[in-house]
Amino acid sequence: MKSVHEFDPFSEExxxxxxxxxxxxxxxxxxxQAAPGxxxxxxxxxxxxxxxxxxxxxxxxxxxxxxxxxxxxxxxxTAPPPEIAAILKDGIEPRDTMLSADPPEHTRFRALVNxxxxxxxxxxxxxxxHSVVDGLIDRFIDQGQVEFVRSFSMxxxxxxxxxxxxxxxxxxxxxxxxxxxxxxxxxxRVTREQAVAxxxxxxxxxxxxxxxxEAARSDPGENLIGDxxxxxxxxDETEDGSKDYRPLDTPEIVSILEQLLVAGxxxxxxxxxxxMLSLLRNPAEMAKVERDRSCIxxxxxxxxxxxxxxxxxxxxxxxxxxxxxxKLPAGSRVMVLYGCGNRDESVFAQADRFRIERDDPRNHIAxxxxxxxCVGANLARLESRVAMEHWFDRIADTRLAPxxxxxxxxxxxxxxxxxxxxxxxxxx
Amino acid sequence: MAIxxxxxxxxxxxxxxxxxxHPDLLRLRDxxxxxxxxxxxxxxxxxxxxxxVDLCPAMAIHLVEE
Numbered sequence: 001m002k003s004v005h006e007f008d009p010f011s012e013e014x015x016x017x018x019x020x021x022x023x024x025x026x027x028x029x030x031x032x033q034a035a036p037g038x039x040x041x042x043x044x045x046x047x048x049x050x051x052x053x054x055x056x057x058x059x060x061x062x063x064x065x066x067x068x069x070x071x072x073x074x075x076x077x078t079a080p081p082p083e084i085a086a087i088l089k090d091g092i093e094p095r096d097t098m099l100s101a102d103p104p105e106h107t108r109f110r111a112l113v114n115x116x117x118x119x120x121x122x123x124x125x126x127x128x129x130h131s132v133v134d135g136l137i138d139r140f141i142d143q144g145q146v147e148f149v150r151s152f153s154m155x156x157x158x159x160x161x162x163x164x165x166x167x168x169x170x171x172x173x174x175x176x177x178x179x180x181x182x183x184x185x186x187x188x189r190v191t192r193e194q195a196v197a198x199x200x201x202x203x204x205x206x207x208x209x210x211x212x213x214e215a216a217r218s219d220p221g222e223n224l225i226g227d228x229x230x231x232x233x234x235x236d237e238t239e240d241g242s243k244d245y246r247p248l249d250t251p252e253i254v255s256i257l258e259q260l261l262v263a264g265x266x267x268x269x270x271x272x273x274x275x276m277l278s279l280l281r282n283p284a285e286m287a288k289v290e291r292d293r294s295c296i297x298x299x300x301x302x303x304x305x306x307x308x309x310x311x312x313x314x315x316x317x318x319x320x321x322x323x324x325x326x327k328l329p330a331g332s333r334v335m336v337l338y339g340c341g342n343r344d345e346s347v348f349a350q351a352d353r354f355r356i357e358r359d360d361p362r363n364h365i366a367x368x369x370x371x372x373x374c375v376g377a378n379l380a381r382l383e384s385r386v387a388m389e390h391w392f393d394r395i396a397d398t399r400l401a402p403x404x405x406x407x408x409x410x411x412x413x414x415x416x417x418x419x420x421x422x423x424x425x426x427x428x
Numbered sequence: 429m430a431i432x433x434x435x436x437x438x439x440x441x442x443x444x445x446x447x448x449x450h451p452d453l454l455r456l457r458d459x460x461x462x463x464x465x466x467x468x469x470x471x472x473x474x475x476x477x478x479x480x481v482d483l484c485p486a487m488a489i490h491l492v493e494e
Contacts, residue, residue, distance in 0.1 A: 052442050052460040107448050114445055118482045362439055362486075370460060373441040373485050 004028040009413075016409050018311070019352065022340035031326040031334075039326065039334045040312075044344040044365065046324055047336045050315060051370035054102050057315035057334060059372065084199045091203035092210055095255040099263075103371050112231040112248070113256060113375050116224050122378040125164060129386040132159045137394055141427045145401055148421040153272035154180070156387045157265045164379075165257070166216075166223035171208065178205035183262050205261075209254045224260070228253045264376045266415065267309040268383050273418040275303030275388075277407070278354040280400055285356050289392055296388045298361045300381065304342075305364035306354045311339035311416050313368070338365050339416060397426045431469045431477060432492040437461055441486040450480055 004024040007014060014021050025032045025042040032040040041050050050057045080088065097109045115121070136155050140146040158176055167175045181201035190198065212225055220226035232245035233252075248256075279286040279299070288295055312335045319330045328334065342364045343351045367374035374380070391398075404422035433453070442460035446453075454462045469477055481489045 048442075103444070107444065111445070111448065114483055114485065117485075119487060120482050360438065367441070367485075369441045369443075371442075371444050373443040375485060377485055378487075 001027075004032060009034055012411060015411050015413070016407070018339070018413075019343055022337065022343055023352075025337075026340065026344060031324045031328075033326075034335070037329075037332045039323075039328060039332060040340075041323065041334050041336045042340045043324075044341040044347045047338065047341040047365060048369050050323070050334060050336050051365075051368060051372065054106075054371055056318055056321050058102050058318050059100055059106070060096070060102060060316055080199075084195060087196065087199040087203060091206040092251050092254045095252050097252055097255045097259070098375075099259050099372070106371060108234045109252075109256065110371070110375060112228065112233065113224075113260070115231075116227045117375050117379055119378050122382055125160070125379070126382060126386065128163050129156075129160050129383055130390070132156065132163065133387050133390045135159075137390060141394060144426065145422070145424045148276060148423050149269065149273050149418065150420075152387070152391075153276070153421075154265075154269045156272065157268035157383055160379075160383055161261060161264050164224055166212070166221045166225055175205075175208065177201070178208065179261055179265060183266055206254055206258065209257050210250050213250050213253045213257075225253070225257070228256060260376065263374070264379065266417070268380050270307075270309035270415060270417050271300065271303055271380065271384055272387055273421050274307035274309070274416060275300060275384075276398070276423075277418060277421060278303060278306055280398065282354050285354060286398075288356055289388075290396075293389055293392060295356055296385055296392075297381070298358070299356045300384050300388065301361035301364065302354060302356055302358060303384075304366035305348065305361075306342070307416050308339040308342050308364070308366040309416055310366070310368075310414060312337045312414050335413075338368065341365050394428055395425045396428050399424050429471065430494050431471070431474065432467060432494060433464060433469075433477065433480070434490045434492050435462060435464070436488045436490065439486050439488040441488070443485050445483050445485065446480060446489060449483055450476075453480065 002020065002024060004021070004027075007021040007024060009021060022042065025040060030041070030043045030046055032042060034040050041047050079085065096105070098106060098113070101109065133156055136152055136159070140151055146152065158179060159172075162172055162175050178201045182198050182205050213229060216225045216229045220229045228248060231248060233248055234243055235246050236244040279289065285299070289299055314333055314335050317328050317330055317332045317334060321328050323334075342348070345351045347363065348358070367377045367380075401422035401424045405420070408419050410417040410419060435454075440461055442456075444456055444460070444462075446462050447456045453466050454464055457463055477491055481487075481491060
């Protein structure tokens with residue numbers, strides 16, 4: 001096995017398959033200095049300990065997302081270039097609401113969204129998810145082939161979320177275009193033209209969401225925007241137990257919605273495409289699903305563990321501290337590598353194998369842990385389960401289209417994003 | 429009939445939502461896991477307990493009827 005220093009964390013080979021590098025880090029350097037002032041946290045237990053200690057490891061400073069796109073490699077995030085900043089000025093001013101906040105502020109915002117995404121509320125969306133998934137399959141089932149990402153895995157969450165938000169039918173096509181264009185910039189290397197297009201799309205999406213919020217103030221629907229318009233944020237709590245609340249302003253609601261869109265759409269896309277690829281590479285596991293639909297939830301948990309859609313997120317070190325013998329100075333940044341912790345052999349037997357039957361399928365940290373644990377986990381589980389159930393109910397003999405797949409992933413350390421998956425199949 | 433709460437710590441993700449919303453029922457230990465303050469409840473508190481079950485993002489809180 002290669003030593004950790006023999007890997008180039010920024011090469012395309014590492015991006016396409018980071019797992020040998022991850023294994024070397026867990027073995028040689030559980031807390032690995034990847035760049036000046038930047039440390040990777042790589043084992044399951046260390047990751048969980050960082051995520052729970054929000055006083056030492058803060059989500060402020062933009063959740064410490066790292067710039068992993070330019071030629072400069074890994075560096076702390078920088079302000080957008082003037083050309084992009086000028087475009088973004090026409091959008092909605094950014095607010096620290098959830099992803100980039102710490103308790104107690106974080107908890108107060110989160111509480112409002114948690115209610116809308118609680119299991120019972122999410123379960124009410126199930127009929128919508130069924131009809132969305134069936135409608136998407138209708139479009140390609142007669143062709144016997146499909147590019148799975150663009151026609152299915154990307155479209156399932158995009159369409160479900162647009163319904164959950166109450167996007168009017170007349171705006172659905174615009175909404176989808178804005179979401180796809182504005183999130184593309186997050187998922188890999190982009191050209192200047194793409195970055196400009198993404199900024200314009202982000203501004204259009206923000207202004208569209210702001211208009212929806214304003215409309216909901218006079219007529220709040222039974223959807224997430226309606227919930228947020230009616231919600232009351234705790235602002236003060238005194239010793240004697242009296243509490244003050246205020247409604248959310250429009251930039252706050254837009255900030256929350258934007259985070260939910262990115263977090264809720266891209267991740268489910270990556271989960272579905274990576275899991276489908278894992279099944280194709282493991283025919284015995286595929287056969288289990290073909291035989292018995294009831295193993296789909298466990299199969300998806302294994303997909304989350306095996307190729308975690310969000311591979312890493314950042315935290316900001318607030319005070320001098322030490323982790324696994326490594327000194328972390330105040331002001332440095334850590335990246336917790338969920339995708340690496342999920343291959344930790346001390347927790348998962350045969351961690352590098354995709355195995356549907358595990359004793360404790362939900363033991364992974366693909367949704368994180370601690371106060372920032374994925375607020376949309378229940379919705380992600382619902383969407384991905386229904387998508388796979390309908391796929392296997394209507395489609396038989398799913399196989400890779402010969403000669404068309406290169407299995408490239410987006411050049412990005414944070415998302416595990418298969419770019420294309422060309423399939424052939426037989427309609428049942 | 430008494431109602432009890434059972435928390436499955438093996439699926440708990442330490443989100444802290446339970447103790448935030450119901451500080452009189454649970455508190456967080458230093459390691460971020462919850463512990464129960466009250467243990468037995470009656471039928472009159474059912475709606476509130478169901479809300480508690482529902483707010484856990486990991487679905488780690490269960491009601492046990494005895």
